[in-house]
Amino acid sequence: MKARVKWVEGKTFLGESGSGHAVVMDGAPEAGGRNLGVRPMEMLLLGLGGCSAFDVVLILERSREPVTDCWVELEAERAEADPKVFTRIHMHYVVTGRGLASAKVERAIALSAEKYCSASLMLGKSAEITHDFELRDAAAST
Structure with missing residues (x-):
């Protein structure tokens, strides 16, 4: 690359x-x-969100989960002194689909965080990264 x-x-x-x-x-x-x-540090945060959301959608699709939308809202804190690395990052996933299995969404997020998302694994060396998610029913939003 x-x-x-x-x-x-x-x-x-x-x-x-x-x-x-x-x-x-x-x-x-x-x-x-x-x-x-x-900002360059915002690019890092965007990269983390993009990397993980990509994983989550791919894993859910491969699991034949009927996912129709997914986004991640990220909030980060940085160190006060230089180098102002990220110290905490919270990732809130919003996943929409028809009858999504909560356990499969939770598993997809965990697999991304612990195995597949290179950005998450790298940033996790300096920052505490936490996750949560909410499911939205696609049938209810149409």
Whole structure:
């Protein structure tokens, strides 16, 4: 895997992935940025959410669970002093489907956290990561 990050101006950077996608990153105004893009540490949090949600949906689909929607809401705390690593991250999954089995959703989240999500396993070295979830019935929301 390869990536490239290029300084644009001020505190703005353009990140380009090896797969050909790009994202703008910028610093907060108090750090000299102009708020033109996602903060680099926010990118880490987004990566964690994306990695885990991908796993959860894939595991549920392979288990033949009728999942129709999934998202993860993340809240993180960082250390006060440099390096300001994440110290706590809470992940709240919202999974929608028709008659989803709660135990299978719980298992999919656990498998992601403990075995498959590389981002979770790496960030778990410095942060306490907790999870919870809620199920929503797709039939009720139509």
